[in-house]
Amino acid sequence: QLQLQESGPGLVKPSETLSLTCTVSGGSISSSSYYWGWVRQPPGKGLDYIGSIHYSGSTYFNPSLKSRVTISVDTSNNQFSLKLSSVTAADTAVYYCARGTPYSYWGQGTLVIVSS
Amino acid sequence: EIVLTQSPGTLSLSPGERATLSCRASQSVSSSSLAWYQQKPGQAPRLLISDASSRATGIPDRFSGSGSGTDFTLTISRLEPEDLAVYHCQQYGSSPLTFGQGTKVEIK
Numbered sequence: 001q002l003q004l005q006e007s008g009p010g011l012v013k014p015s016e017t018l019s020l021t022c023t024v025s026g027g028s029i030s031s032s033s034y035y036w037g038w039v040r041q042p043p044g045k046g047l048d049y050i051g052s053i054h055y056s057g058s059t060y061f062n063p064s065l066k067s068r069v070t071i072s073v074d075t076s077n078n079q080f081s082l083k084l085s086s087v088t089a090a091d092t093a094v095y096y097c098a099r100g101t102p103y104s105y106w107g108q109g110t111l112v113i114v115s116s
Numbered sequence: 117e118i119v120l121t122q123s124p125g126t127l128s129l130s131p132g133e134r135a136t137l138s139c140r141a142s143q144s145v146s147s148s149s150l151a152w153y154q155q156k157p158g159q160a161p162r163l164l165i166s167d168a169s170s171r172a173t174g175i176p177d178r179f180s181g182s183g184s185g186t187d188f189t190l191t192i193s194r195l196e197p198e199d200l201a202v203y204h205c206q207q208y209g210s211s212p213l214t215f216g217q218g219t220k221v222e223i224k
Binding site for chain 2: 037039045046047048049052060061062063096101102103104106107108109
């Protein structure tokens, strides 16, 4: 059974860079044609698409975040990562990693709070 | 980008009743590339429906999806207490992927 697990700091200071990693188990990140994505959910609000990556390195981003987002893949460790720069309080959210299009597998999510 | 508008915002029904949730797109969704997710309190979303009408693995047949173009519907034929959740639609036919704002289903 495929499992995804987000990890990273739960607290980030304003203007700094948020960094999260999604570790995939129960399957290889590079064994299929799936895209691997990041989605976030501000407290009490809906889901926001951040971006996606294929193990080949091909990426898609939400235009509203593109200038601040980097998504990368590490096939040797079966992980993919998110970096979001110059964060503000508006970036406080639960961050999810997920597989596929649409998203058939999700991580449990990790809350990231932006605060000094 | 395609904007998805879900209605109603909240639906309050009794067990056994039929729930009808709407998702309207600002432009036609390519190849009916529309999904529905269920998100229970404190949990990650779960895929219910893909390609507008195909149930995901393990999803009960009381959940059904329909529609094409700009108008899509999720129907829960007989509500059960465990269906208490927020339901999100998502289009994946064009970039960027977009989600609706969600419909909350309450059980009376």
